[in-house]
Structure formats: structure tokens, C-alpha cells
Amino acid sequence: MIVRNITMLGHKDHGKSTLIGSMLMLTNSVTKARIREAKVYSKKLHKSFEPAFILDSFHEERTGGLTIDITRAEIPYRDVAFSFIDVPGHEELIKNMISGASYASTALLLVSAKKDEGIRDQTKRHLYIARMLGIRNLVVAVNKMDTVRYKEARFSEMRDGLLPFINKIGFGEDAVKFVPISAYRGEGIVSKSGNMKWYKGEPLIETLYAMSADESNDSSGPVRVILQGFLDGKKDLIVGKLVRGTLREGENDICTIPQNERIKIKGIIVNGKRVKKAVAGEPVALQLDKKISGEARGSIICGFLYCPIPKSTITARIFLTEMLGKDFSIKFNGIDLPVKSIKVNRYIDTTTGEASSKKAIEPLNAADATISLESKVPVEKFDETRELGRFVLYSRGKFAGIGTVL
């Protein structure tokens, strides 16, 4: 089955883990033993049965009623399998949310319709991050409809409140759908809810099927191989991942960047077998006609006619989870690169998508910035080649945020 990775998004307590737990049970995708275990534990903590416990396995998650770290749950539907990535909704756990969301191509945002809950800063911040990570498709589940007597007006209020922000940060009009549900009561998820006859759309799972797309690699684009290094004990074989294009044996319109040396592909090995060509997504072992000068790791192999020009200055959008200390670095293309200087061109408030009046980049906010590095690297725009247009920020060795090249 083709797996479609779907990340959950949303403010804490708006029902992300509960929804996945409910979906697992409604679709019979979880063993009885796992449900029994969650039931026993709920009872032990003097709670009524909590479907979220099927996902939240840590003792602290169950006693605290929160998700601390990511987990996955697989649900088969029609000809695909959804792999739901559950993420924490708490601000202080946002690095875990980013980790989980980075593997998805589709997002399922939860927003609670309950009185005094509704659209929160974290609701919008998660959307902003998802968009930065390159997620294109979005389904918004308006949850806890049972607490507002299934009123259409409340559903519309949530939709109208969120849509301008969603469109502002770059999700296309056709790439977003809203569905009213009750995760706890299992309504509107796999079948239409009799309590919400005013809703004319499909139930949640069918909407997800229609809105999510199979993940695909760009085999027709220009060749890009990200090099990991030499194969263990073999100095004549170099290993890496072909992230774009198709590579053929004998090809000689090929070069290494930043070395800028023209090379020829003498042999290709994919998954242990010698092959005539490799396609995007495959890990490759390559035999070249000459030795690469300098370090292989951090370099790329690409088509000679269409290759990125190595740069030491990068213009990027960054999102911070920590304050940047004096010395910080970026991890790009497999290597750590110390940052010489950073100049902010624009501060962005991630809860409005607007320019911010702030004078410093604060955690949980974003900025467009120019970053100067000590050395030249083979960088491309994120929209062009994702793998060469994104990086992770570290401040004193600690994860501090992410960046995408503009």
C-alpha cells in the first residue's frame, strides 16, 4: 500500500490524539489488546475511557493529559494507508511538533469549537510552520461540535475566522477543506453525523483521502545527488542520495559542487545491485572516473549545464524555537556550518503572517534574513530543490529553529 504521511496540527487539548485514537477504533485499525490496555490505564487514573491513551504511551503523557513527543498510527483506507503523525500542541514542545510535521505532505488541523477554546495563537503558528515545511494540502477538522449543540453557525465562525490567515500564508483556495466533527464521540469521522445534517460535504476520512496526494519524487528534474561520503572501506565508491532527476551510467555532463569539477559516472549501484540508471529518491553508490578533491560530505553531484552556483550568503526565512546566542551554526546538506553574521530584513509575526514591529527575532516567530557563512555551499531555493533549500539552526549545539531558502 502507498503510505500517505499526514501530520496533526493544532493547539493543546483541541483533540489531536483523541481524534487519532477514535479513528483507530472506528476503522478497526488497532488491536483489542491495545484498547484494553488504554481502558485499564484510564480506569487506574480515575478517568473515563480516553482514546488518546492509545497514542500517548508515556506515563507522564497519561497522567498529565498531554502529548510530549511524536508518535505514528497507521490507518488503511481504500487503496492507501494514512500514517498519522501525532504531535504535541504545547508551545514548549514545538521542536517535537516540527520534527513530526517535517515528514508529512498533508496536514490535518484541529480547532476546537468549544466555548472559550476556538482559534488560538498556536493554531495559527502550527499552520505557519506547516506551510514553511512545504506542506501543500490541508484539512481543518472543527472539533468538539457536540459541546456547541452541533450548531452550523459556530462551524462557520471557525471557518471564516481561519480562512483569511490560511490564504495569507499561501495555501491555495482549493487546497483547504473544513469538516465538522466530534472526535470524542466519533461523529463525522468515518460516516456522516445525523446531528449535523446541515453539513453537505464528505466525512473526515473521505475528505482526507481526496485532499492528500501520494508523495512523489521529481525524476524528471535536473540531477542532484547529496553525498554522504565514501562507502565504508572503499575509497573508489561514493555514497549519497539522488534527490532529483535521473542518473545514468556513462553520463559525463556531470560535476561536483562546490569543487566545480567535471566528472563521469562509471558505475551505479542501487540497493546492492549494479544498475544502468537511478531515479530520484534512491540511495546510490557511485563509481566515478576520478577522485573528488576535498571532502565528499557536504558536496553534491549535479548536471553540468544546470547546477547551483555555490554561495556563502543565503537569503532565507527562518523560524526560531530558541533565542539565537552569539555563536550559532546551520546544519545544511549533512554538515555543520558556522554562521559569520545574520542580518534581519523583515520580522514576521507567525500568528498573523504580517510584518512585526518587533526589533529582535524572538522564539516562536519568524524572519526573513541574510545569513553569511564562512564557506561556499551548493544552495538552491526551497521551492526549486527542497533538500538543498532547507537547513536547521543550532545555537550552542542546541536545536534553535529551521530555515528555508528564498
Add this chain to the structure above:
Amino acid sequence: MIEQNLKTLEEKSIYILREAKQKFSNVAALWSMGKDSTTMLALARKAFLGKVPFPVIHIDNRIDFPETYAFREYLSKKWNLDLIVAYSEIKPDPIGSACCGRNKPEALKKVMKEYNFDALIVSIRRDEHGIRSKERYMSPRDEKFRWDYKNQPAELWDDYASKATKGHVRIHPLLDWNEIDIWRYIQQEKVPVNPLYFSRNGFRYRSLGCTHCTVPVKSDAKSVKDIVKELKITKTEERSGRSMDKENEYVMQRLRSLGYM
């Protein structure tokens, strides 16, 4: 049970194994002679062109099944494995079982220290257990083997955790695989397996521990093909024959946070 694309799984595992060899200077792997760690070795042979380029450690409490010992001798010879046997004691353990609870990580600690390994490949899968599903592909452990599960490093795209300042990093190349994927891969690649997995007198071992803590489950699956067929329709848990998992999820969490595999 969901069957995933084997090529996609294989490619990611190969990438992670190669990445482990690039990032760390002294890598070792745990090998229990079970289906998962043996599949991992088959993947390593593909990643490194026919050779397993790291030592494999068997934590031996001396009461594994005779078939398991025979399989160890057979495959380590056939695949020319650099085998390290680390003996563990059997003594009462307040948290886990006496045979395979905390005494195994204690033996592992000794051997990791003796050889100065900085990374350890462990063939756990996300679908085995709620606690294992919370793991990263690369996960640091401190010098006492503790897992700081409340503060795991970020892991996104192909960027995995770097060297642990003290202690070592666990590498989990099979995290994405489901039980049925392992068997489909064994079938496709003709990976040799421990004969205990096949049905004898109506019972087979679905998950292998030692002779003290593992019981066989009802099954008529006599071949790899039969097992794949059985798993397509089974409603029972993979580790239902493992006594240590029976208590509750918290036992696994406490054991894992103390360095259990």
C-alpha cells in the same frame, strides 16, 4: 496489518545505515538471531555491498533456545560476521524479568565500554509497542544508558542526532517497518531465519526471547509464505508470547529509560 512498499522501506534503512557509518567512528549492532535484527543484517549487506561492516553483539544469558545458538553459528559463518558474545547474568529484577529485564543492558554496558562503541544499531520497530513508537531514528543515550525521552533531540528531514557527548547513540534503521513487511522482505530476499518461527505441532514462536520468558503461539504457519498469509488476518499482538510486556506499558517505558533494547 498494513503492507508498505518494500523498496521505500529498504531505501530508507540503507540510507540510515550508511549515515550511521559516516557519522560515528565505532559502530556495533545488536543481533538476537531474531527476524528483525537478521533482516537488518541483510539490509547492511546491501548497503555495504555484501559485507556487514560492524561487529554484531549477542547478549547471551546462556538460556536461549538451542535452535537460536545453532542459527547464530550458521549465519555468522555464512555471512562472515564479526560476532561478539556478551554474557548476562540471571538474577531477580524488581522491574523486568530475571532473564531478559535489566540484566541484559548491564551486560551491554560492559561490552560497549570495553570496545568503546559510540553507536549501537538496534532493530526495534514502531509497530511493536507504544513506547517504541515514540523513538527517533537516531537517539542519544547517556553514559548510564538513560533515555531522556522527555527531551529528545529534534529530528527532521534527513538530519539525525549527532554524537552523544557522553554515552552513545542508538540507531534504529527498522523503525518504519511493520511485522508483515519484515516477513515479506524475508520472503523476497530469501533471508535465512531461525527455524523456531515455523510451526511445530500447531505452535510457533512469533517473537523470540529466551527459553524462560517466551511462549509459542497457536499457528499452522510452516513456511515464510504461510507466516505472511497468517499476518494478513491475525488479530493478536506480535509480542503476546513475551511475558515481560504483559504488565502494562509503563514497564516497557521504565526498562527503556534504563537502557533496555
